[in-house]
Structures are given as structure tokens and as C-alpha cells.
Amino acid sequence: MAVTVLLWGALTSTATVDPLFLPSPGAVVQAGVLQTQQGMLWRDLTASVGRVFAGFGLSAAMALPLGMAMGTSVVICRLLEPLMGLIRYMPAPAFIPLLIIYFGLGELPKVLLIFIGTLFFNTLMIMDAVKFVPSELIETTRTLGGNQSQLLTRVIAPCIAPQVLDAYRINMAAAWNLVIVAELVAANEGLGKRISLAQRFLRTDEIFLGLIVIGLIGLLIDLGFRQLMRRSCAWAN
């Protein structure tokens, strides 16, 4: 990490590279300071994070019951899996034109894009986790007198918790991809929007700033999920 930054600094200070292609670390920091002072960075950041949380939260909340239903019921699985398998292979950004026609240019189509783009992955990964719950645990529960709802809430749910958190952690990266794509197409603010504006004015330093901020937030969210997993599922480590 430090080596990369040093190398970057050395490369730009010797002026062998056109600053239009590669701005110096100092210029990027400066752009960051400026945007922070103007309140722009914070506005962009909250806009993007808000969209990701809304879209991904919706997707996570729906994927859990859906995945558990598909994992426990053969009928529901056979009903939904072919459809999901198909939609999963349609690239989510391809839905953008449709979403714009349906819902305009506001927040809803962006949130929905993230929702559509992550729902099927979340659901299928949760379904798989349910299918891998050891049959001994399920049968033990039944011989102890557990009914279907007790089986779901007290055995299957805690048993798959680590895999669910891991699925969320992995698919969160896709949500970040999608929010930037959506903002590149149409938005008033957001980290993706800032990057596309910077491109128009050849502000490479602002593009670099945007990329670095996006990367850092992604890293933070990833760490957050890992922490959550370590705390709540210590038994699985």
C-alpha cells in the first residue's frame, strides 16, 4: 500500500507522466480538501451510500425469507429457480433504460437497480446455505418435538447465519458497482456522478479522489461485515 503511494509520488514528481493522465498524490489530496470544504464530498458520499443501503437492504431483507423458503421447500424451489437462474444472467445495468422509462430519473430507479442486481445472488446463496444444513440437525430437532416454525427460526436461521453474512458481504461489492453505474447514467449528486462530471472537465485528480473514496468505503463495509460475523458467529470460526 505504502509502496504504491510512494511509487505514485515518485512517478509524478519526476514529471515523466502528463498530470492529465496521472495527477500527483498532492493534487488528489488537494481536491479532497476542496470538496470537503465545499461540502460536496459529504453530499456525494451520503447520496451514494444511502442508495446502496436502501437498495441492498431491501434485497437482503427479501432474499432471506425467499432463500429460506426455496431451501426448505422443493415445490417453491422448482417454481422459482429456473426463473431466477435466467434473470441472474441478465446484466443488471441492462435494466437501466427500462427503469428510467418506468420510474424516471429520481431515486427509485437507482435503488431498484441495486435491488434487482443483488436480489437473485443473495437469494440463491441463502438457498444453498439452507440446503447444506446437516440433515442430522434437522432430524434431531424433529425428534425433540420441534415444529416447522421452530425448525426455521431456531435451527436453520442460526445455522446459516455465517453463510448469509458472507453472502451479503460478497454481494455488497456488486451493489457498489451498480450505484456508480446508475449515477454515471443519471444523477444530481453521488460519487459516480462526481466522477463523470470530473471527466467532462478533464479533472483527473477528482476522478482519482472519487475512485479512492469508493474503494475505501467498500473496504470499510467489508471490514464491518467481518467484524459482525466474528462477533455474532464466533462458533463458526
Add this chain to the structure above:
Amino acid sequence: MKLRVDNVSKWFGPPGQAKLVLDQLSFSVNDGVFVALVGRSGSGKSTLLRLIAGLEQPSSGQVLLDGQPVQEPGPDRGMVFQKYSLYPWLSAAENVAFGMRLQGRNKAEIRERTAYFLDVVGLDRAGGLMPRQLSGGMQQRVAIARALAAEPKVLLLDEPFGALDIQIRESMQLFLYQLWERTGLSAVLITHDLEEALLLAQTVHILAPSPGRIMRSVKMQLDRSDFQGLRLSRDFLDLREDLANGLRHLDSDAGLQ
């Protein structure tokens, strides 16, 4: 308590190509009696236990518990599986308490009975440990305590020591015998180990394979005061050799087919 397996047959597979796994099996288990079923793989012994547990339904015949036909699993038939079946996210004590929680018993009672059954299986100090911190033998003890705590009328044991090392298996056999002596529980043990069956049970049924059926039944009154010495006593070894011969005949018959 009286468990009766009445003329039970079980077919597996699609109609037309179904395979007969159990062929008109009958036996009963009286209150406080330890019954063992011994058979090689393919004798349908695990299927038989699953039928008693209610995890499978017989193709014909029925399983009766106190005169009532068994239709689904229930806490009156506690089951211990060969593979470790503890809930890995719960401590040993929480595992023991689990069945009682499902039954909705009150907290004080659960706490008291959990402590009691952990003590019964000799793990009163291990209640706070997680399953992965326990050895294989300890895990099976917790599984037995968990089954007993739900107050079953009969305990079903599906090769409970099959995955354990031989030394641990021997000490677990003694443990199970002492547990039976102390609690007077009724039990059905499935095993491929003839010695294990003879050590623990008062009635041993030998199963013949493909399709599974009872080939021979033996009722015994062995003096078990010297449990470990029993393995080497003349009577025990004679009985074991006699039954083992019968099993060997089965194998050679199967080889001729």
C-alpha cells in the same frame, strides 16, 4: 411403555424398480429393557430405527408406541445419531436444554433438569463449552443427555459410538450401561458390533441383509458386575462366537448368490 414393531416392511425407490429393504419385521421392547439390533450394512437396521423414530413411514405394517401408531417424530422417542448432531452455535448446556425449550417448559425447570442431565452423563463441568471444544465421546454424551432431558419413553441409538476410537468406545459402552442401570430407561440400539450389542442389551436381534429381516433373537441374563471383565468371560465369548458364526454363514450364503 411398550414399543411394538408389527410386521413392518419397507420398500425404497420408484414403483416398478422398488427395492425391499425390510421384510416383515416384528419385535417388541418392554419397559426398562435394552434391546439391540445387530446387522451388517444392507440389513436395513438404520431404516428400521428411522421408522421407529417416525422419520420414515413403513410401506406396510406399523410401529406402535403404547398401542398408538407412530406417524411422525416426537419427543417420546429420543434419538441419538452416529454423526455428531450437536447444534454447533449452542454450548453443551444449551444443547441439553434445547428440547425442553421447544417444549416450552419454564426456565427454572429447564435450568434444573439441564444441570441434572449434564451430571448424569458426567459433564457437569463442561456445560459452558462449545461442541467444537468437546471430544467425540463427550459430544455423544451431550447428545444422549439432550435426548434424555426431553423425557422420552424410549431412547433410540443409531450406532452412537460408531465414529469413536476403540478405547473411547469401550468406556462409552460402560457409561451407557451404567446410565441404563441408573435411569432404567428403555432403549433400542442399532450396531454392527456384536460385542457391543451383547454387552449392553438383554435382548439381541440378529438381522440378515437384503432384505433386512430378523434371523435370530437371543435373550440373555449376563452377570454384568464386572463389565470390562465380561468381554473376556467364557460364557460371553461362547455366545459371541456362536452368533458370529451365524453372521459368517450369512456372508458366505450371500457370496454364493
